[in-house]
Amino acid sequence: MLTREKTEQILRTADLMYSFETIEATMQRLADEITDKLSTQCPLVLCVMKGSIVFAGHLLPKLTFPLNFDYVQVSRYHNKISGGEIDWLMFPQDELKDQVVLVIDDILDEGITLAEIRKKVLDCGARSFYSAVLIDKDTGKVKSFQADFVGLTLPDRYVFGFGMDIHGAWRNLPAIYALPSEPGK
Numbered sequence: 488m489l490t491r492e493k494t495e496q497i498l499r500t501a502d503l504m505y506s507f508e509t510i511e512a513t514m515q516r517l518a519d520e521i522t523d524k525l526s527t528q529c530p531l532v533l534c535v536m537k538g539s540i541v542f543a544g545h546l547l548p549k550l551t552f553p554l555n556f557d558y559v560q561v562s563r564y565h566n567k568i569s570g571g572e573i574d575w576l577m578f579p580q581d582e583l584k585d586q587v588v589l590v591i592d593d594i595l596d597e598g599i600t601l602a603e604i605r606k607k608v609l610d611c612g613a614r615s616f617y618s619a620v621l622i623d624k625d626t627g628k629v630k631s632f633q634a635d636f637v638g639l640t641l642p643d644r645y646v647f648g649f650g651m652d653i654h655g656a657w658r659n660l661p662a663i664y665a666l667p668s669e670p671g672k
């Protein structure tokens with residue numbers, strides 16, 4: 488875990504990428520798009536913990552149609568800033584058969600996490616799979632996964648805030664920040 492001093496220093500040297508106001512407006516647009524597509528289908532909405540807790544908390548009250556809710560918990564970054572193997576910590580496999588599933592995640596980076604979740608959800612018998620992400624990171628590479636609903640895009644920098652962590656910290660920030668860009672990027 489980071490010290491308090493180091494945690495505060497990270498924020499002081501970071502760049503603000505999206506304010507709370509921008510994120511809130513984006514949330515309403517996403518909710519409208521999701522409503523257009525899924526409002527008659529009583530979807531099972533799965534939020535991907537931990538990162539999407541803040542996104543889910545703001546988006547769900549804007550989805551004013553019948554739905555069911557549960558969560559998946561996976562970790563691929565393990566509080567680091569580059570990804571590795573996926574650890575499956577919670578997966579509600581018994582609930583998925585014949586469901587229209589909407590998975591909501593904070594960030595689509597390399598796309599590995601959501602590609603694996605989609606495979607598992609469909610293997611468990613879901614009728615269809617949709618995904619909504621708050622951030623789609625422009626990695627400059629072809630991804631194995633595209634989201635159906637995308638909030639905002641960001642350049643290929645490590646970002647945190649609004650649910651996303653930096654070494655486990657700052658998920659609680661109401662805006663999105665990026666670590667200083669590396670020279671040459």
Ligand SMILES: O=P(O)(O)OC[C@H]1O[C@H](OP(=O)(O)OP(=O)(O)O)[C@H](O)[C@@H]1O
Pocket residue numbers: 535536537538539561562563564565566570592593594595596597598599600601651652
């Ligand atoms: O597109 P990818 O490169 O696979 O990365 C995206 C995933 O990484 C983060 O989760 P993380 O493993 O950090 O766990 P967390 O949600 O607990 O922070 C984020 O919340 C996404 O689920």
Ligand code: HPA
Pocket residue numbers: 538564594596644645646647651652653
């Ligand atoms: O840039 C990121 N920030 C936080 N979590 C992440 N998971 C994948 N990429 C990121």
